[in-house]
Amino acid sequence: MTALIPASGSVQRLRVHVSGIVQGVGFRPFVHGLAGELGIGGFVGNDESGVVIEAEGSAAALDALLAALRDQPPALAVVTGVSATGMPARGETSFAIAASAAAGRRNTLISPDTATCGDCLHELRDPADRRYRHPFISCTNCGPRFTIVTGVPYDRATTTMAGFPMCAVCAVEYADPADRRFHAQPVCCPDCGPTLRFGGPGADPVSAAAGLLREGGVLAVKGLGGYHLAALAADEAAVGALRGRKHREDKPFAVLVADVAGARAIAKVDVEEERELTSHRAPIVLLRRRPDAAVAPSVAPGNRSLGLLLPYTPVHHLLLDALDGAPVVLTSGNVSDEPIAHLDDDAAARLGGIADAFLTHDRPIRTRADDSVLRVVRGRVLPIRRSRGYAPEPLRLGIGADRPVLGCGAELKNTFCVLRGRDAFPSHHIGDLENAETLRAYTDGIAHLCRLLDVEPVVLAHDLHPEYLSTKYALARAEEEPGIELVGVQHHHAHLAACLADNDHPGPVVGIACDGLGYGTDGLLWGCEVMDVGLDDFRRLAHLEPVALPGGATAIRQPWRTAAAWLRAAGVDPEGLPPVAAGGPMWRNVRRLLESAVEVPRTTSAGRLFDAVAAITGVRSVVNYEGQAAIELEQCADPDVADGYAARLDGPLVRGSDLVRAVAADVRSGVDIPVVAARFHNGLADVLAAAAVRAAAGSGRDTVALSGGVFQNLRLLAGLTDRLAAAGLRVLTHSRVSCNDGGISLGQVAVAAARAAAPPTNGTLVG
């Protein structure tokens, strides 16, 4: 190679600017190394919006430098732009790392929290290393980031490490461009770092905590984004106690395993799943559980899949080492639906009655961040919850906004999203906005992220549901602050716009939203909609036939009520079917309500149709967590059954009642429930595919976007995808944000940006 690079005579100098997540991720040492390899002179430094390089060398060397910056950046870097301008050569042959300008680094991006890297792990286990068994070991390639940042510019003083001045040895590493800890803000050692404590008997905190777990105790562990509750996964008594004290009846717990081999011992792990499991983001990956897995029944009752994750902090590694790799349940430190505890006093108060002891430390957590959750479907990531390890990383949109936009998100599984130029920043998982604590986390999270990004949103995009606290937040701000512009975005338009943004597709396409409940433009609760949809606008072409929701929110917790409504809509005599018994004395009242003239809210929700079928088949008539009935119906469906119930496409109506009639008939004639469940899934996929094909033919579109929480159902997702592909249509699904309501805020900002670029043509919406 070197021989090919012309010698002097053609020496050029470039000023290069790199933007994105390029600070605090080892970018300058990386450029320093490249310059050495390529024989380039000049310097590299940080500026207010990224990394600046002046590089002098041959044209070929400079080309190679630019290509490497774009294509092979360090693992944690996200390069969003590389620009270069020529300048006069100076004859510089050595390359230096310039000191940063002290102030004004407000446009740089904070990287997400990152799992302990291989180098740090090696040192953690090396008795000769000065950080041997140091619970806070980290470097430029790993460790806490977003959860410890308190302000800007990103520096030690603006993190929760501010209270831990570096010792002389750490300071030397921090200042040495050749060191792995060069300018790594959380760097520390046993002499200067935080202290791990165990609130129980025993000298060494880690071995004492491991001892407690071994004896069947429940342990609270302080992690990156909050406290977890832990118990030995194989110990039924311990896991059962944790479940009882946490008031969490059926919702599966995640399990921390030591490594991929540990994961394989209890679940099937394919190549793509292994890639996600071992990624530096360290999400919980939902895997197929092995039938013989040595995991207590209470870990994931009635569930064929199991959420596993690998250790992502030094404390996790030390703890599992002390347990000889025994798998440990690791679940959010909270009681039922409260947000995860992240402040020490609050954790002590709220978790004191659940945990037998605390493994904690004195490095504060600034921002709460729950573990991220995903599954892999046919080699592609399907995010369920995008939070720790991902936020606050931006997604680049195809369309930008002149003015900053805030997407206020939905009510359940809330995230918000900030759009700055073309960069959309979906927040960490906030949770269900139904208590004061979560609402506080929401408003604080918005203020904090806007401060870090140095933006003041002037456009607030919000859901149409007047009762969502996120909608109320938007309306209240618009009232208080002059100049704020509101953009109302229909819930399912937001879902499908999120899918377009996720795929960087400009639209319009045919969209299918299969969802729980979302407020429609006609005031009804929508949830199974076929649309002609672009980023700026949509037209509703077909939807599930509307049925009553007797009891409103109670119907969501008691699927037998929705079953009563669907059976009535389908003209089925319910006598002898499981929902009658499930309803007990309430059954008659609900039927009377449905037959009366009393106004009952009506919905086109696919989620409620799944609920109804789960109740009619006797799979589940009362739920203990959101989506439980649909999840259990999916899991019970026989994978080998290929035929499905026929359902009509009747003008704009998808006749769900045809499916319900067929389900009831098969249940009555004693067909195996797994067969009934499979035929229902297949029939729904058939009729939705037919609706999409008709819509595509009518509009000339060749692409179909799928979004909404019901598409977490893999059987429906895969079945519909196959049918659409067989019809020659391209299918867009989610891979970067969730198809559930966690993705809504991204859709909202995409719609607001598109509308600013092309104001909507009123009158295209149809009920």
Ligand SMILES: [Zn+2]
């Ligand atoms: Zn590291």
Ligand SMILES: [Zn+2]
């Ligand atoms: Zn130190």
Ligand SMILES: [Zn+2]
């Ligand atoms: Zn939704």
